[in-house]
Amino acid sequence: MGQVNGTDFLQLDATTVPRGHRASWLTDAIRKAIADGHLSSGMRLPATRALSQDLGIARGTVTEAFQRLTEEGLIVPNRGGGTVVAASVAVAEPPAREDDEHPHVVDLSTGLPDLTAFPRTAWLRAEREVLSRSTDKELGYADSQGAPELRYQLAKWLGRSRGVSVDPKQIVVTSGVTQALSLLAQVLRDRSSDRGTPTLAVEDPGAEGNRRLLGYWIDRVVPVPVDEHGLVVSELARIDPTAVMTTPAHQFPTGVALSPERRRELVAWAANGGLIIEDDYDAEYRYDRAPIRALHGLAPHSIAYTASLSKTLAPALRLGWLVAPPDLHDAVVTKKWATDLGSPVLPQLALAHLIRTGTLEKHLRTMRTRHRQRRDAAARAVARYLPDCTVEGIAAGLHILIGLPERFDDEDIARRAAERGIKIHPLSLHRATPGSPGLVIGYGAHPPERIDHAIRLLGQIITGSRQDR
Ligand SMILES: Cc1ncc(COP(=O)(O)O)c(C=O)c1O
Incomplete structure (x- = not known):
């Protein structure tokens, strides 16, 4: 020593x-x-x-x-x-950021918005305003259901933008759609003692991450096919699930909107006691068609409605909301309390400020224009470099689905693309059962010229993979 x-x-x-x-x-x-x-x-x-x-x-x-x-x-x-x-506690340096490690990778695998457009100045101003106005008491534990001020603003926002008519008392602020789904799945599982083991129906194809998450909580997660009208509701009679999870405004990943007939059929199915979980994940982006109202208004007693800021501001905020039907509301609130005593309050108040001052609305107008340009670039590039492929789901959202001719293996193409620095999801990743090949392209996070470059490379890879055969 x-x-x-x-x-x-x-x-x-x-x-x-x-x-x-x-x-x-x-x-x-x-x-x-x-x-x-x-x-x-x-x-x-x-x-x-x-x-x-x-x-x-x-x-x-x-x-x-x-x-x-x-x-x-x-x-x-x-x-x-x-x-x-004293013996020092070795604290490892955080790993290098992914961007620094792979500066040339174009990641089209997720439906991120344009994060360079995040309204940093407005968010900082909102936080400063919140901090200067909040009392010391407000820095303590808050209502675990969410800050009343945010729930009030959200209720008005949801009514205006999504036709969701709710009382602020019905809203639970969550850590994104992800937590809303976790809370619901746990509540359904807890009820299983008196109602039998729950079965959850999910769209196929449907978001792989959400399917895996629900499967973590619930043993029986059963795929339901999706066609050009959206979820094939008639299949529910055969499966007889406790609940069905759906993305009616812009089905993930096919991009179709649930047709009016299917909406009616789905609501009729729920009238017999079924629960509809409506994931309204990218509802704010509509380009060539009138906004489709949320399903929630058609059957508020049978629908758990959820959405988040992940596509409108940034996933890093981890802020979302859930409106559960009245018979599940108290159980959801208790589950939220037991999980984390409530989401962080200061970001909630900052968001309330952005909604109240009209800043969020203004930001969304900018984002819609930007994303429309990016969507146009993606559609143009597919038409130019992948003339044998179809493009689906372009009227809304932040991603498109490229349909490949049947002879292609989408996983193989995604692998080859990754070797050339382009990250994409093969459609089969989001399928629970085999089906036609495709590629899911998230365009929101990239400027038009980068999207064009990435799809040109994809065209070369696909041409190459055709020559290999
Ligand atoms: C289908 C779908 N649902 C929900 C979400 C958002 O999840 P969260 O709000 O937890 O970020 C996403 C994000 O990519 C998604 O693709």
């Missing part, structure tokens, strides 16, 4: 330090020496008496500094006497 030389301990000079400040000065100096490695773990410090003599300061001052450092856990009494530097 090393011993620090007391006579020139860290080459400190106390003569210029005013009395009354010396304990803090010595504490800071030792703390810094430990942080930058001059004093390493296990090294013995000089005795307080020796150090006080060497530095020409009172022994009580040295004792005081040692005491503070002991309280901070930086030094500890040595079993054989004296004091040593």
Whole structure:
């Protein structure tokens, strides 16, 4: 064990330090020496008496500094006497950011919005405003169902933008759609003791992540086919599920809107006690067609409605909302309370501010224009570089589905694309049962020229894969 030389301990000079400040000065100096490695773990410090003599300061001052450092856990009494530097806790550096590691990868695999357009200044202004107005009490634990101010603003927003008519008391603020689905799945599972094991029907193809998440909570997750009119509702009679999860405004990943007949059929199915889980994940983006109202208004007593900010602002905010039907509401609120006592309040209040001041609406107008340009670039590039393929789902959202001729293997194409620096999801990833091949292209996060470049490369890969046959 090393011993620090007391006579020139860290080459400190106390003569210029005013009395009354010396304990803090010595504490800071030792703390810094430990942080930058001059004093390493296990090294013995000089005795307080020796150090006080060497530095020409009172022994009580040295004792005081040692005491503070002991309280901070930086030094500890040595079993054989004296004091040593405590064992350091090795904290690994965070891994390099993915962008830095793969600067040339174009990631088209997710339906991200244009994150460069995140309204940073407006968000900062909203947070500053919230912090300057909030009381100390408001920094304590809040209502686990969500900040009342946000629920009030959301109720108005949902009514205006989605035709969802709700009382703020019915809204639960969640960590995105993901948490809304988790809460619902747990509530359905908890009820299984009196109603039998729940069966959850999910769209096929449907978001692979959501299917996996629901499968984590519920054993029986059963695929229901999707066709050009959306979910094939007639299949529900055969499966007889407890609940069905659907993306009616813009089916993920095919992009079709649930037809009016199917909407009616679905609501009729739910009238016999079934639950519809409506995932309204990218509802704010409509380009060439009138907005499709949420299903919720047709049967509020049978529909759990959920959406989030992930496509309108950024997934990193982890803010979403859930409107559960009245018979599930209390159980959902209790589950949310038992999970995390409520979502972080300050971002909720910042969002409420953005809605109240019209900033979110303004931001969305900008985003719609940008995303429409990106969508146009993607559709043009497919027509140009992939003339044998179809494009689906372009009227809305942040992704398109490229339909490949039957002879192609979409997983193989996705693999080859990844080797050339283009990340895409093969449609088969989102399928629970085999079906036609396709590629899901998230265009929202990339400028038109990058989308064009990536789809041109895809065209070369697909031409190559055709030549291989
Ligand atoms: C179908 C679907 N649902 C929901 C979400 C959003 O999930 P969250 O709100 O948890 O970010 C996504 C995001 O990609 C999605 O594709």
